[in-house]
Amino acid sequence: MQTVKKTLPACPVETTLTLISDKWKVLILRDLLTGTKRFGELKKSIGNVSQKVLTSQLRQMEDNGLLVRTVYPEVPPRVEYTLTDVGYSLKPILDAMWDWGTEYKKNMSEI
Amino acid sequence: MQTVKKTLPACPVETTLTLISDKWKVLILRDLLTGTKRFGELKKSIGNVSQKVLTSQLRQMEDNGLLVRTVYPEVPPRVEYTLTDVGYSLKPILDAMWDWGTEYKKNMSEI
DNA sequence: CAGTATCCTGCCAGATACTG
DNA sequence: CAGTATCTGGCAGGATACTG
Numbered sequence A, B: 001m002q003t004v005k006k007t008l009p010a011c012p013v014e015t016t017l018t019l020i021s022d023k024w025k026v027l028i029l030r031d032l033l034t035g036t037k038r039f040g041e042l043k044k045s046i047g048n049v050s051q052k053v054l055t056s057q058l059r060q061m062e063d064n065g066l067l068v069r070t071v072y073p074e075v076p077p078r079v080e081y082t083l084t085d086v087g088y089s090l091k092p093i094l095d096a097m098w099d100w101g102t103e104y105k106k107n108m109s110e111i
Numbered sequence C: 001c002a003g004t005a006t007c008c009t010g011c012c013a014g015a016t017a018c019t020g
Numbered sequence D: 001c002a003g004t005a006t007c008t009g010g011c012a013g014g015a016t017a018c019t020g
Helices: A012-022 A025-032 A039-046 A050-065 A091-110 B012-019 B025-032 B039-046 B050-062 B090-111
Strands: A067-072 A076-085 B065-070 B078-083
Touching: A012 A025, A012 B025, A025 A050, A025 A076, A025 A091, A025 B012, A025 B078, A039 A050, A039 A076, A050 A067, A050 B039, A076 A091, A091 B012, A091 B025, A091 B090, B012 B039, B025 B039, B025 B050, B025 B078, B025 B090, B039 B050
Parallel strands: none
Antiparallel strands: A067 A076, B065 B078
């Protein structure tokens, strides 16, 4: 899945999928769009994700230039995640998903 | 994953994810947004999906009201898939993904 | 707190055979 | 042509224990 530069598909939609289609990445984006978060905050907010997988997907997003990881050399340690401009530019996709999900739920409740 | 009405999450973004985050659904949408397609056309266009999985994900999308499946009682048989209005209303999400993927590739090629 | 290190589960892909 | 049925296997993701 990674080494993205080598495997970027021709279709731009597939390119986007390659970068954000893993199970938790959209929820990571949702949470970071409102600002910098610590690892523990993300884990709590996202829900049922395991530490290993959350760490792994955060690292991939860092490698792809979507977010920045900052380690504060304190005890206990503190690690913060912040979207880059490229990561933040995914906001229109999340907004569209938010709008559609809201409409869908409204329609379903009317049936 | 299915029985969507029972498990719709509170967050609208998660609701949308529940319906389109399976591996091939976004590509199915991409292909059907340009019009009705036959099963074989979808399979060819999407690429490496197996018959079994493509059938399964199309059925789920039908159950969720995103598309309609039409069987023509001919020999050889013909089955066509068409987006419903609800399915078509996902277009803004796909458009945003197209735009972002195009930009991302442009940025990557400049490095 | 924010991770590694292991081991394990289950989804999905691949291949093949069969049918209306 | 467009499926269904069955078996196999790889790998993303999950559970748990341990650590700087």
